[in-house]
Amino acid sequence: MNAPAIVGLGATVMSTSPGGEAAALAAEAVGAALADCGLARSEVDGLLVGSSQGVRPDRVGVQLAAQAGFGDLRLLEHIEIKGATTIAMVERAVLALREGVVRTVVCVFADAPVRARGSAGSMYAHSGGNSGVRGLERASGLLGSVPTYALLAARWLHVHGGAAEDLCAVALAARAWALGNPAAVQRTPLDADGYHASPMVAEPLRRLDCARPVNGAVAVVLAADPGVGEGARVAVRGTGRAHPVRRRRTGAESWFGGGRPAVDSALGHAGMTRGDLDLIELYDPFTVVTLALLEEYALCLPGQAGELARAGQLGPGGELPTNTGGGQLSGFYLQGMTPLHEAVVQLRGAGAERQVPGAGTALVGGLGGRSDHHACLVLEAA
Amino acid sequence: MTTTQLTDWLLAPGLAPDPADSLAPLYTGAAADELHLPHCAACGLALELEQRVCDGCGGAEVIWRAVAPAGTVHSVTVVHRREPGLVLAEEPYPVADIELASGHRLVLAPVFPGTAPPAIGDPVAIGFRRLGEVAVPGFTTAPAAHDPYPEEAS
Ligand SMILES: [Zn+2]
Numbered sequence: 029m030n031a032p033a034i035v036g037l038g039a040t041v042m043s044t045s046p047g048g049e050a051a052a053l054a055a056e057a058v059g060a061a062l063a064d065c066g067l068a069r070s071e072v073d074g075l076l077v078g079s080s081q082g083v084r085p086d087r088v089g090v091q092l093a094a095q096a097g098f099g100d101l102r103l104l105e106h107i108e109i110k111g112a113t114t115i116a117m118v119e120r121a122v123l124a125l126r127e128g129v130v131r132t133v134v135c136v137f138a139d140a141p142v143r144a145r146g147s148a149g150s151m152y153a154h155s156g157g158n159s160g161v162r163g164l165e166r167a168s169g170l171l172g173s174v175p176t177y178a179l180l181a182a183r184w185l186h187v188h189g190g191a192a193e194d195l196c197a198v199a200l201a202a203r204a205w206a207l208g209n210p211a212a213v214q215r216t217p218l219d220a221d222g223y224h225a226s227p228m229v230a231e232p233l234r235r236l237d238c239a240r241p242v243n244g245a246v247a248v249v250l251a252a253d254p255g256v257g258e259g260a261r262v263a264v265r266g267t268g269r270a271h272p273v274r275r276r277r278t279g280a281e282s283w284f285g286g287g288r289p290a291v292d293s294a295l296g297h298a299g300m301t302r303g304d305l306d307l308i309e310l311y312d313p314f315t316v317v318t319l320a321l322l323e324e325y326a327l328c329l330p331g332q333a334g335e336l337a338r339a340g341q342l343g344p345g346g347e348l349p350t351n352t353g354g355g356q357l358s359g360f361y362l363q364g365m366t367p368l369h370e371a372v373v374q375l376r377g378a379g380a381e382r383q384v385p386g387a388g389t390a391l392v393g394g395l396g397g398r399s400d401h402h403a404c405l406v407l408e409a410a
Numbered sequence: 411m412t413t414t415q416l417t418d419w420l421l422a423p424g425l426a427p428d429p430a431d432s433l434a435p436l437y438t439g440a441a442a443d444e445l446h447l448p449h450c451a452a453c454g455l456a457l458e459l460e461q462r463v464c465d466g467c468g469g470a471e472v473i474w475r476a477v478a479p480a481g482t483v484h485s486v487t488v489v490h491r492r493e494p495g496l497v498l499a500e501e502p503y504p505v506a507d508i509e510l511a512s513g514h515r516l517v518l519a520p521v522f523p524g525t526a527p528p529a530i531g532d533p534v535a536i537g538f539r540r541l542g543e544v545a546v547p548g549f550t551t552a553p554a555a556h557d558p559y560p561e562e563a564s
Pocket of ligand 1: 450451452453454455464465466467468469
């Protein structure tokens with residue numbers, strides 16, 4: 029049997045202005061992905077839906093099947109593993125295709141946090157509720173998601189002897205890539221002075237250390253049968269998941285540990301090693317996460333992520349091309365669809381100004397919770 | 411010595427936690443200026459606040475009891491973004507992730523306004539803020555490190 033492949037890719041415009049509701053955006057991205065590979069809705073028998081959790085009442089779900097004009101389906105699920113959802117959706121599709129349960133699966137993620145009233149930051153500050161651990165954290169002034177990652181970033185820099193320059197270097201690399209990506213929402217050139225002029229949100233994280241929420245959607249179409257779809261295919265060579273249960277106790281470290289098996293698994297399926305990867309597309313909601321994941325996934329030598337970033341190796345022309353569309357930081361924040369979309373574009377050779385020459389393989393990572401959920405794919409140009 | 415303030419300097423009362431939720435023993439203890447945290451009844455292991463089964467021995471009985479109100483700073487940030495209507499403080503405020511002597515971890519704000527951010531590794535003591543009707547734990551640093559606003563202390 030042929031390896032399941034991504035045969036279609038579709039996206040809406042990524043908007044930082046209010047407008048669009050999640051279901052309409054999702055339907056639009058699905059339509060674009062099907063058009064991309066020349067399929068009709070009637071030829072789709074699987075639909076997997078992902079949405080941003082918790083924050084918004086109008087999240088997309090299984091009702092999208094009816095809303096987006098599909099007919100009868102054999103697979104329909106709303107998957108929810110926080111930020112790992114999107115990459116896990118692709119894994120779910122791959123497994124269903126391998127089992128022969130379905131022939132053509134659409135995976136879509138949509139989000140619309142940007143509203144006319146109040147900033148996205150304001151909406152995040154107001155969400156989270158008053159109960160449980162989160163209620164206590166919010167009562168301690170931990171509003172929105174930035175202060176939580178600021179605590180992680182402060183600890184990271186303390187333990188690794190790093191400095192704000194490490195975070196700055198990640199932000200600059202992301203922006204340098206975004207300059208070549210028409211879909212990126214932050215495309216003005218950025219230098220270190222510009223980074224340091226960015227407002228502090230929660231030390232050490234500045235606004236430019238944080239992902240940029242957008243209203244938008246991305247969809248992909250997967251099939252194993254070479255007769256399904258037309259155009260460039262990107263094979264899913266391997267998938268991996270890791271859900272480490274880490275205890276927040278005295279003496280335990282703040283981050284990670286336990287994510288590496290997801291990468292090992294995906295590479296193992298693919299029969300590849302880390303040295304075979306041409307592109308690294310990670311989930312980067314905050315600059316510090318890029319550094320931490322490079323080390324957690326053993327994509328660099330221990331303790332070297334900051335140095336790699338400062339040496340420009342993550343950016344255009346670097347040895348370890350990472351988040352080549354600008355990532356979530358300068359590109360757009362659509363959870364795992366951000367790294368997945370970029371990997372497919374690059375492996376199709378459609379990256380234009382930002383195309384990494386000769387890119388044939390990519391690692392794509394999804395990350396959920398506070399680095400509690402890891403989902404990885406190894407993709408290869410087919 | 412008490413470190414409970416009558417009104418909160420940091421946040422609007424609408425952010426008060428639900429004192430009847432799964433952390434109720436913590437809030438009941440806090441109202442009496444005691445820090446109550448969950449342990450495994452069988453083996454005594456310090457449990458996470460919403461943990462129901464002990465990862466050490468598999469025991470399913472959780473007991474909340476008073477622990478020493480002391481710890482060290484695991485990490486610390488200073489929050490500059492202050493959401494209007496939610497944050498009352500007029501200056502950036504520190505928040506610390508604290509490793510307690512009991513083995514638990516809590517993310518806490520300072521009890522007192524004007525507290526300078528502690529450094530990672532610094533010792534802190536646990537006191538209590540009163541947010542709306544609910545007492546919540548907070549941290550205090552060495553007396554010289556904050557302006558205690560004595561007229562507001564109870
Ligand atoms: Zn036990």
